[in-house]
Amino acid sequence: MKDEFEFIDQIKPASHHQPSLVMGIGDDAAVYTSTQGMREVVCVDTMIEGVHFTKETLSPNQIGRKALAINVSDLAAMGAVPRFYLVSIAIPAVWEDEEVNDLYKGMQEVADRWKMDLIGGDTVSAKEALVITVTAIGQVEEGVSLYRSQAAPGDIVFVTGPVGSSAAGLELLLEKGRHASFNKSESELVLMHQQPEPQVEAGRLCAGTQARMSLNDISDGVASEASELAVASEVSITLQADKIPFHPALDEVVKGQEKKLAFAFNGGEDFQLIGTIEKTAFSSFLENALRAGIQIYPIGEVKEKAEHPVFIKDKDLIEPLQKGGFNHFKK
Amino acid sequence: MKDEFEFIDQIKPASHHQPSLVMGIGDDAAVYTSTQGMREVVCVDTMIEGVHFTKETLSPNQIGRKALAINVSDLAAMGAVPRFYLVSIAIPAVWEDEEVNDLYKGMQEVADRWKMDLIGGDTVSAKEALVITVTAIGQVEEGVSLYRSQAAPGDIVFVTGPVGSSAAGLELLLEKGRHASFNKSESELVLMHQQPEPQVEAGRLCAGTQARMSLNDISDGVASEASELAVASEVSITLQADKIPFHPALDEVVKGQEKKLAFAFNGGEDFQLIGTIEKTAFSSFLENALRAGIQIYPIGEVKEKAEHPVFIKDKDLIEPLQKGGFNHFKK
Structure with missing residues (x-):
């Protein structure tokens, strides 16, 4: 695994979709502006290697796609427009750098489709299984209640x-x-x-x-x-x-x-x-x-x-x- | 481990601190209202058993406290007021129900101190080590930039x-x-x-x-x-x-x-x-x-x-x- 700081530089998006983003990756926390008349919608989901997927059923790219997609689906079920996501990932030593890159690329493909920006996260080393937790943030009009x-x-x-x-x-x-x-x-x-x-x-x-x-x-x-x-x-x-x-x-x-x-x-x-x-x-x-x-x-x-x-x-x-x-x- | 639904019922707070919360735990995603003149501040951090802590250095209650505190600290470094948190946790079979409850109690103690509400999360089973990922959300006045x-x-x-x-x-x-x-x-x-x-x-x-x-x-x-x-x-x-x-x-x-x-x-x-x-x-x-x-x-x-x-x-x-x-x- 690369140095954590190198890695963060690498996944940090060069540009972003959401003009309301004030501070993305690179500080203690992300900062963005909410939209008048809209409410914030937020969810989180975890996928664990060996429990929710294996490399036999999903490619690294697809693991990334799915980790974000399951969260976008939760936003969809609230009628929300997706906007941002944060990724916390625990990577075991057996995962190659290239596989981890493919995983992030998979997330980015789904993110680009919905104009979502990666605005934060955490990268740690795991002992055994890869664990990926995605937090997704969207917004929905006040008054919408699809509960x-x-x-x-x-x-x-x-x-x-x-x-x-x-x-x-x-x-x-x-x-x-x-x-x-x-x-x-x-x-x-x-x-x-x-x-x-x-x-x-x-x-x-x-x-x-x-x-x-x-x-x-x-x-x-x-x-x-x-x-x-x-x-x-x-x-x-x-x-x-x-x-x-x-x-x-x-x-x-x-x-x-x-x-x-x-x-x-x-x-x-x-x-x-x-x-x-x-x-x-x-x-x-x-x-x-x-x-x-x-x-x-x-x-x-x-x-x-x-x-x-x-x-x-x-x-x-x-x-x-x-x-x-x-x-x-x-x- | 208990049935997932029982578990969610158990950690679901009976009341909440933040009047802006529209929908907490119990739907596909949480919904809340942002405050006029304030920006959203969000961060995520993961702690893994054996990497960031062991039961030898922290009690389950303290693991919970710390998992939330490290995120509150990130919000503090942006000058933000803490408001909400989401918890994604992967629990190995060797952890007793009571230990998991103590961990959530620890988080709640920190949350109550800062009037934060638990508004979502995910609970999955892990093979080996406990993995806890907390997403924390706060707000800060427009124009504040402590970058x-x-x-x-x-x-x-x-x-x-x-x-x-x-x-x-x-x-x-x-x-x-x-x-x-x-x-x-x-x-x-x-x-x-x-x-x-x-x-x-x-x-x-x-x-x-x-x-x-x-x-x-x-x-x-x-x-x-x-x-x-x-x-x-x-x-x-x-x-x-x-x-x-x-x-x-x-x-x-x-x-x-x-x-x-x-x-x-x-x-x-x-x-x-x-x-x-x-x-x-x-x-x-x-x-x-x-x-x-x-x-x-x-x-x-x-x-x-x-x-x-x-x-x-x-x-x-x-x-x-x-x-x-x-x-x-x-x-």
């Missing part, structure tokens, strides 16, 4: 895109490793695991909607995220099995509805958004989405609080859907 | 309190372990290592000073921090050996000026502030400090850029002071 607690009976449950792809991609990677040869559809699934796209535009669409809405990003699988919405809102949610959207590549690679549903419900890291919206506002929400080129898929309905937070309905069968516990329908 | 780059020849160099105590305390801990019996002065040094006090009030005093000023917190030893100021400002700094302030307990435990200076220059984690101020403003700065009950110690002078960033002067001897490299004066 988990805002679902009410009668609302429509929606997702912003296909789900289950990332989990299917991970299964392929765990089976074969990332250097294996995959067919076209398999490669698509693998890439959806390795380089998930945070749904910032969809989050902004939701932020611009006047209706009462709740919103969550899908990092832990649809069952878990729907459950969070239901519990926080003190309601129950019934999902329609046949409405869950799948990517064509998932249809191609995975035969059998139940296995695809298992990926969608139990798997995670799709980084689509799941939300609820009052029924009367749904059609104009759909129209706005269409105009913005964003797909919205209704997948269920909010009901009164029940003995379980989430149910799954398939034809005439209704069953409780446990977090991470979807296996198959009892017939 | 490292603002020193100029003729300025007076000052510190806000005794230095070297933390390093001396660490040496005692590494020799004997924290459960050993120490005499009164030794115990004071040990405590100054284990529970350093960030100098928020001194930082605010500096923020209120109209004069041109540079400021840094002393996390890596006076030699290193003075060097950062000198390099960033393209000047050199000459420190007076006989002006470096020591705590009475350090005078008591460590005999010999040179060893005390070595602790001050090479040791770290005193979390006092080191800064420079234009000469003409120094006496009124001192008066204001006195009124606020804050000690300010002049320890040297800023000079033109030279072949080394920092020099140490002892009587008639002047020598370059290397980062971490102070041994003794060549006689």
